[in-house]
Amino acid sequence: MRFKDGITEQNVVVKCGSDFMLPFALMFGFMVIFFGTTSPGGGFQGGVMVASAVLLVYLGYGREAAQSVISSEFIRVNEAVGAIIYVALAMCGIFAGGMFCENVFFRLFNIGDPLSAGTITFMSYAVGYKVLTGVGFLLLLLVGLLALDTQEEVDA
Amino acid sequence: MIKKYLSIFACLLVLAFGCWAMAYAYFEVPMTYDGSDVDVTELYKDPSSYDINDPDGVADIIVKTDLEQTRAQNVVAAVVFDYRGFDTIGESFILLAAIAGAFVILHGAVKKGKEAEKE
Numbered sequence: 001m002r003f004k005d006g007i008t009e010q011n012v013v014v015k016c017g018s019d020f021m022l023p024f025a026l027m028f029g030f031m032v033i034f035f036g037t038t039s040p041g042g043g044f045q046g047g048v049m050v051a052s053a054v055l056l057v058y059l060g061y062g063r064e065a066a067q068s069v070i071s072s073e074f075i076r077v078n079e080a081v082g083a084i085i086y087v088a089l090a091m092c093g094i095f096a097g098g099m100f101c102e103n104v105f106f107r108l109f110n111i112g113d114p115l116s117a118g119t120i121t122f123m124s125y126a127v128g129y130k131v132l133t134g135v136g137f138l139l140l141l142l143v144g145l146l147a148l149d150t151q152e153e154v155d156a
Numbered sequence: 157m158i159k160k161y162l163s164i165f166a167c168l169l170v171l172a173f174g175c176w177a178m179a180y181a182y183f184e185v186p187m188t189y190d191g192s193d194v195d196v197t198e199l200y201k202d203p204s205s206y207d208i209n210d211p212d213g214v215a216d217i218i219v220k221t222d223l224e225q226t227r228a229q230n231v232v233a234a235v236v237f238d239y240r241g242f243d244t245i246g247e248s249f250i251l252l253a254a255i256a257g258a259f260v261i262l263h264g265a266v267k268k269g270k271e272a273e274k275e
Contacts, residue, residue: 037228042236076259083252090241101241106227117228123237123244130248134255141262147269 010062018060026053033128037117043124047131054139063143072140075133082130089123 029049032041058066093102106118115121218239219231228234236244 037230037233040230040232042230042233079252079255083248086245086248090245101238101245103226103238109227111223111227112229117226117234120226120228120233120237123241124233127237127244127248131251134251138255138258141259141266144266144269145262147272148265 010060015060018056022053022056022060025056026050029053029132033125033132035114036124036128037121038112038114043127043129044131047128048135050128050132051135051139054136054143058143063146066143067140070136070140072137075137075140079130079134079137082126082133085126086123086130089119089126092119 029046029052032046032049033043034046036042036046054066054070057069061069090101092104093099096102096104098104103118103120106116106120108118109116218235222228222231222234226234226238228238
């Protein structure tokens with residue numbers, strides 16, 4: 001395949017490597033998000049791990065493929081959705097008769113269950129969603145900037 | 157003309173209500189949270205009881221009472237999302253603002269590159 005990048009053709013080794021690593025990177029990132037309260041990790045770290053999938057797609061298939069596969073409009077909007085979900089979860093403490101950011105329903109499960117931490121778990125998920133969309137959008141934006149450099153080289 | 161007076165009146169109303177709310181919050185709002193039953197607050201009130209020989213004074217308390225108070229096995233997640241949940245709101249909104257700023261600055265350049273590509 002030919003792309004209009006600085007490098008006209010992607011190496012087969014790089015392409016196969018990105019194909020091979022992409023599912024593992026996504027699985028590991030989502031595992032860090034979903035088991036953030038019972039094992040090391042959390043929303044921020046897992047979100048950045050999942051967002052690095054953008055760079056893997058870029059390395060394997062070039063800039064245009066990364067921009068066409070991932071919708072930048074969708075992730076730009078959904079970052080704000082994640083922030084709103086976090087604030088709504090923090091307001092749960094007020095609606096339950098406590099303080100802002102109070103942990104509400106954490107006595108329903110035994111210690112060690114994924115949901116045993118109550119609101120903390122869902123706050124972690126919300127922050128993970130927010131960070132993966134936000135950092136993914138930032139990486140996509142920076143990848144899009146590479147078009148300028150190649151264009152100037154072609155002109156010059 | 158009426159519109160101008162109406163807007164002045166609305167501004168004055170907002171100002172008066174704000175002043176009243178500030179005074180009310182300062183003098184009459186009942187204390188809903190005085191920090192009782194929290195070990196960290198008692199330490200803060202009485203610093204002489206602080207155990208200097210123990211290097212992790214407050215951290216030790218948080219680690220020991222974490223499972224009863226939050227039932228989260230990961231203490232870091234408990235601190236970030238429960239003990240310091242308000243701090244995390246600020247962090248996530250800082251990220252939102254930073255990415256919005258980067259988008260505003262870089263959007264024109266990216267658009268220009270796409271247009272140059274089409275030509």
